[in-house]
Amino acid sequence: MSPVFLILALVTLLSAVAAISFRNLVHCSLSLVVTFAGLAGLYLQLHAQFVGFAQVLVYIGAVAILIVFAILLTRSADTPNHAVLAPGWLVGIAVAVVVFGALGLAILKSEAISKKVPAAPEATVKQIGDALMNQYVLPLEVIGLLLTAAMIGAVIIAMRDDKEAK
């Protein structure tokens, strides 16, 4: 484990914990930005430049800023007084541990892990595009359809609000 990886992992984990434990939602969303940046750093450290910068562009530049924007617009600065932890937090942690254990066990027992890792190929953007447009074109289209459905749903919810206001 290189020191760079350790620092990035530490930053990512700490900011992720911060993102779920602050009372003020603005602090939470900005911690989330740091988490995204840490992930982008991890991708870059694995020489996955395309994924790394796509992470910066999409998650930090678009998704997170929309979250910050929405929080600022709706409930700007008021900090909620109730406890950060929901009442069933013990159960939540138990479920999380079980899921993590199951996933970890599945990964450790799978055949993929025993295979020797081949040297990472220098994946060009062209190869990524080829893979997306040929081999994985169906999953890509399905994801596109899903996101379109989600967007239409969001628009409909927003429109309904508008009518009630009138």
Next chain:
Amino acid sequence: MFDNITNWIDGLTAMQQFVLFSGVKIFAVFGVLMTCVAYAVWVERKVAAAIQDRVGPNRAGPFGLLQPACDGIKAFLKEDFTPDHVRKAYFWIAPAIALIPALLTVAVIPFGSNLGAQKMVIADLNVGILYTFGIVSLGVYGIVLAGYAANSKYPFIGGIRSSAQMVSYELAMGMSVIPLFLWVGDLNLSQLVISQQGFVGWLPDALGSVRLPNWLVFQSPMLALSFFIFLVAAFAETNRTPFDLPEAEQELAGGYNIEYSSIKFALFFMGEYAAMITASAMMVTLFFGGWTLPWFGLDQPATSIPGGLLHIGIFFVKVVAFVFTIVWVRWMWPRFRYDQLMDLGWRRFIPLALVNIVVTALWLWIRSRS
């Protein structure tokens, strides 16, 4: 003396040389950029004065040329006042976050061919353009944080306006360059410059010596449209008039930077001008041939030190021309209304950019089949 230095450099390992030359390049580019930022302010004031039939700064030094230095010293020495009601941590961090993205973008821009064996670009990334858009999209955080940190009404509205505006135009900007990369087939900015050598092929031979450089903006109507969308989006991304709504003085008394003074205010100011210069550098690299000129063989990578310096000079002149245009527009055009801005971004430019992508792809497909 000179031999000693060359010997010492030759004695270093490849890694040490890389670190040394990268360090030198970073400091040189940073120094030039910051000087340009200072003098862009001077140019802005002089151009504004000329357009409004005034004299402009003329007291400090000849033609007021020492004015930027005076402004800088003043900004550093002025009392750094922090109002009571602000959110301190964000208030401190926001000016830095506003300046950093504008500086980081320069890293991938090829500002010359080469000097000796060194390529004149700080980081020759394969996904250069993705890096640029990723970093540019961070610029909005400085302004949003400043608006939130100020904890008062006008800055807050400025911050909100800014985030909506920049997120909207980022889409149009990102989509406007896709035809460019479909056309060239490479995301590396150095390769993009190389693909703009020579003269365009579509002008009829009858014109003789009247020839257009093979810059991407001239290569096809689709790419010219790309440039047009990119130019407008660049105005919006850098918060320049006619899209300077985040700081509209008459409505918001300055917007997100109201509560700031001294060097913190200067950082926002420098960030805005640095963003303007990097946007100009991007436009030169993407659409106007970067460091190339098609005449006198200046479109080939330099083989000598003076040739390399000449390429840097060409790039610099092109960037200055764009900066001048951006300044010029500010003093000639009124500001858009906010609904006009949103309408233009979402209902005009984004569909136009999408159609442009489809048309370019179709054209390339037809061309590849014939």
